[in-house]
Amino acid sequence: MLQNQALYILTQRLMTLLELSSIINSSLNINEIKKRTVEAADKLVNSTVSSLLLVDHKSNELYFDLVTGENGDINQTIRLKLDKGIAGWSASKQKPVIVNNVHQDSRFFEVVDTRCGFEAINMIVIPVISKGITLGVIQCLNKIHGHYDEQDRELLTILANQIAVAIENASLYNELIMAKTAAEAGNKSKSEFLANVSHEIRTPLNAIIGMADLALDTPLNEEQIDFLKIISESSISLLNIINSILDFSKIESGKIDIEEIPFDLHSLVYNICEAHSIAAHRKWLELFCHIKKDVPIIVKGDPVKLRQIISNLVDNAVKFTENGEIVVKVEQINLSSEDNSTTVKFSISDTGIGIAEENLSYIFNSFTQADGSKTRKYGGTGLGLTICKKIISLMGGDLSVHSEIKKGSTFYFELKFKIPDKSEIPPEININLSGINILIICGVDTNCSILSEILGDYGAVVSHIGGGEEGLAELKRAIALNKPYKIVILDSRMSGLGGFRTAEQIIEIFRSGLGLFMLLDKNHRNEDITKCREIGLSGFIHKPVRRSVLISAISEFLSPKISSNQKLIQRQLDTDSKNITTGMRILLVEDDINSQRLINRILQKHKHSVFIAENGLKALEVLQTDTFDLILLDITIPLMDGIELTSQIRSGDHKKINKDIPIIAISAHVQKDDQRFCIDAGMNDYIVKPVIQKDLIERVERFRKKTITSKNNTICEKVVDNTVFSDYVFTQSPELIAFIAEIKIILEKIKFAISSRDYLMLESLTIKLRGLAENFNAKELSNDTFKLVLSCRNKDNIKVLNIYNRIVKRLGLDK
Numbered sequence: 001m002l003q004n005q006a007l008y009i010l011t012q013r014l015m016t017l018l019e020l021s022s023i024i025n026s027s028l029n030i031n032e033i034k035k036r037t038v039e040a041a042d043k044l045v046n047s048t049v050s051s052l053l054l055v056d057h058k059s060n061e062l063y064f065d066l067v068t069g070e071n072g073d074i075n076q077t078i079r080l081k082l083d084k085g086i087a088g089w090s091a092s093k094q095k096p097v098i099v100n101n102v103h104q105d106s107r108f109f110e111v112v113d114t115r116c117g118f119e120a121i122n123m124i125v126i127p128v129i130s131k132g133i134t135l136g137v138i139q140c141l142n143k144i145h146g147h148y149d150e151q152d153r154e155l156l157t158i159l160a161n162q163i164a165v166a167i168e169n170a171s172l173y174n175e176l177i178m179a180k181t182a183a184e185a186g187n188k189s190k191s192e193f194l195a196n197v198s199h200e201i202r203t204p205l206n207a208i209i210g211m212a213d214l215a216l217d218t219p220l221n222e223e224q225i226d227f228l229k230i231i232s233e234s235s236i237s238l239l240n241i242i243n244s245i246l247d248f249s250k251i252e253s254g255k256i257d258i259e260e261i262p263f264d265l266h267s268l269v270y271n272i273c274e275a276h277s278i279a280a281h282r283k284w285l286e287l288f289c290h291i292k293k294d295v296p297i298i299v300k301g302d303p304v305k306l307r308q309i310i311s312n313l314v315d316n317a318v319k320f321t322e323n324g325e326i327v328v329k330v331e332q333i334n335l336s337s338e339d340n341s342t343t344v345k346f347s348i349s350d351t352g353i354g355i356a357e358e359n360l361s362y363i364f365n366s367f368t369q370a371d372g373s374k375t376r377k378y379g380g381t382g383l384g385l386t387i388c389k390k391i392i393s394l395m396g397g398d399l400s401v402h403s404e405i406k407k408g409s410t411f412y413f414e415l416k417f418k419i420p421d422k423s424e425i426p427p428e429i430n431i432n433l434s435g436i437n438i439l440i441i442c443g444v445d446t447n448c449s450i451l452s453e454i455l456g457d458y459g460a461v462v463s464h465i466g467g468g469e470e471g472l473a474e475l476k477r478a479i480a481l482n483k484p485y486k487i488v489i490l491d492s493r494m495s496g497l498g499g500f501r502t503a504e505q506i507i508e509i510f511r512s513g514l515g516l517f518m519l520l521d522k523n524h525r526n527e528d529i530t531k532c533r534e535i536g537l538s539g540f541i542h543k544p545v546r547r548s549v550l551i552s553a554i555s556e557f558l559s560p561k562i563s564s565n566q567k568l569i570q571r572q573l574d575t576d577s578k579n580i581t582t583g584m585r586i587l588l589v590e591d592d593i594n595s596q597r598l599i600n601r602i603l604q605k606h607k608h609s610v611f612i613a614e615n616g617l618k619a620l621e622v623l624q625t626d627t628f629d630l631i632l633l634d635i636t637i638p639l640m641d642g643i644e645l646t647s648q649i650r651s652g653d654h655k656k657i658n659k660d661i662p663i664i665a666i667s668a669h670v671q672k673d674d675q676r677f678c679i680d681a682g683m684n685d686y687i688v689k690p691v692i693q694k695d696l697i698e699r700v701e702r703f704r705k706k707t708i709t710s711k712n713n714t715i716c717e718k719v720v721d722n723t724v725f726s727d728y729v730f731t732q733s734p735e736l737i738a739f740i741a742e743i744k745i746i747l748e749k750i751k752f753a754i755s756s757r758d759y760l761m762l763e764s765l766t767i768k769l770r771g772l773a774e775n776f777n778a779k780e781l782s783n784d785t786f787k788l789v790l791s792c793r794n795k796d797n798i799k800v801l802n803i804y805n806r807i808v809k810r811l812g813l814d815k
Helices: 002-025 030-045 086-092 150-216 224-251 263-282 301-319 384-394 443-458 470-479 497-509 525-534 547-558 562-581 593-603 614-623 642-650 671-681 693-701 711-719 736-755 759-775 781-795 797-810
Strands: 048-058 060-069 080-081 097-099 123-131 133-142 261-264 286-291 297-299 325-336 341-350 398-404 408-417 436-443 462-467 485-492 515-520 539-540 585-589 609-613 630-633 665-669 685-688
Touching: 030 048, 030 060, 030 150, 048 086, 080 086, 086 097, 086 123, 086 133, 086 443, 097 150, 123 150, 123 797, 133 150, 150 224, 150 593, 150 693, 261 263, 261 593, 261 736, 263 286, 263 297, 263 301, 263 325, 263 525, 286 443, 286 593, 297 408, 301 325, 301 341, 301 384, 301 408, 301 515, 443 462, 443 547, 462 470, 470 485, 470 497, 485 497, 497 515, 497 525, 515 525, 515 547, 525 539, 539 547, 585 593, 585 614, 593 693, 614 630, 614 642, 614 759, 630 642, 642 671, 665 671, 671 685, 685 693, 736 759, 736 797, 759 781, 781 797
Parallel strands: 286 325, 436 462, 436 485, 485 515, 515 539, 585 609, 585 630, 630 665, 665 685
Antiparallel strands: 048 060, 048 133, 060 080, 097 123, 123 133, 261 297, 325 341, 341 408, 398 408
């Protein structure tokens, strides 16, 4: 009977131990572990007082960390020498101790502690050891003589071993938390430092670039023009370096987020190539963009990051190529119906200087260049490829390179994109060119190959010739064989007879039924377009050639829907819309004197009146005594910053201030969150320093006011809100004509933004449309645009589409 009772008690104690051990080991809070330790010891051996003493290895002392017993929990700071007392002996010898009568043990009197509130008789001390190091001891005392036995020692030893592991884990966890906190603090400090440095550098750059741009518009001699261009280009190079360092910092601190939104992949790549074609053509390089037909137009991914990657790689290709060509190629590698995705390969090839094989292994390292010598020809931070590779990695791909010295390089990567639902994808161009003979006259094989493939995809029969004289001979030969060419595509840049001279002779010899299109560089756009019109060409296409533009031009030639008179009218409308500017009263809130002078000069040049306030309080004061059409507001200004000033204006608390006045933020802070913060605060638009003249005027023009008679207001309401406006175009004021033409242009851009789900672009365009509607008293249109802005911010694509269709129907453009 007694044996069974003892077994029962032991079982209960073991279960208690297991339960307490589980609680202790599940916690990473060191204070919680200490508390549970004392409670567990007290419960296991039924002590009067239990305590946990920890070792301070620096002072070689034991100190009471927690005591529990008759007087409740006591947090004490009692320190004992490690070699004194029973607890000190156990800790230093790393041995458990049971003392049945402490008054007969001399060690007890070395550190007698009367603050425990009773006279101890029996004591058990168990060391807590981890990896051979004593962390502390568990000490239990009792008034009953002979209370503790070997079973108590074994149970407390098991508990002490588990406590050692728990304390070790908690310590490691706390160290990791501290390291993480320190790292985050370091990253935050670094980010704040770089952001502040960026702000401080961008502010003077704003004046340098802007003033150089303004000076270039004044009468100058050739030497002065060269000097100013050097200043401008060098400043822009410095700005690019700043941007690269900021990007690198964001990647290193893990602050790069990858979005997944629908966008037009074809337009994105073509736009990048067009932007870089001017620099390429200045060096007499050919830049080609070849997007295979099976590559989906609309995909889901991160267009901003993809643009940054491809732009950097194309920029490098132009930079390191002196002769030859650059080819940007996009092709589909895999189309998966299982997860409705496509894998696309991007490659950027050049015929430049190439990279030595021994340098290929480290060109992606930070701040590293293939040529790191002091005599290197090409500069740079060495961050561009590093940033590209890391962003591509975050997007699930890998950037690789194949290169040979003096033969060129090819950088390539593959990315997987989701494909949107069919309802979100605009219809592709559908044209059948079967049986249509097309001749390409061009001296560059790559160009001929790309054009031949594009046209061949639609069934055309394509031939190509290298020069003008050979092209004329081929046209004559085809007529003789009764297989005449229907369309001829010429490159304006050809050796020998040349593109324009060849075109003139073709028109002179073959007068009727022949479509003649000229391929033009971006550099000499105006004079080349004038030549095309003077010669009488069917059209012109800018290089690099867009598939959609080429096919649309040919389609229009084969089945014209718009008369030449209508085209002439449309050109006149476009011209009228560009020539209308009305001066505005603008409040500029800016504390930097150079930025004040720059922005003031730009605005005055475009007939605007400017009043300057150097801080937020001054601006608030001025707004209560004067009226303005627009506020240009620097975010970082003294006394009251731009966000607070906007809040004061929008609150409506100041009765003399128009709380709806348009506000455009101007800031050297370039983070996306900074821009969104300004828009959320109530600002209408955001300009990043350095301020570019063209960009500033374009933004300001969005909010311009027009003076229109009551009669024209009434007409405009009828035109915009009630019926089709095309019947009124030729009888109303120039302002109304320009208004209608501009609405058409904006709606086309809005349509593209909706198809690509670019909500930021869509919101910006809608705000511009709303400004036009309000200026012309088009109330219904204004209400629609307000609803469209809200739907943009909620990213509600169905509502966005419905409102857009309502606007189009209201304007009569659905017919």
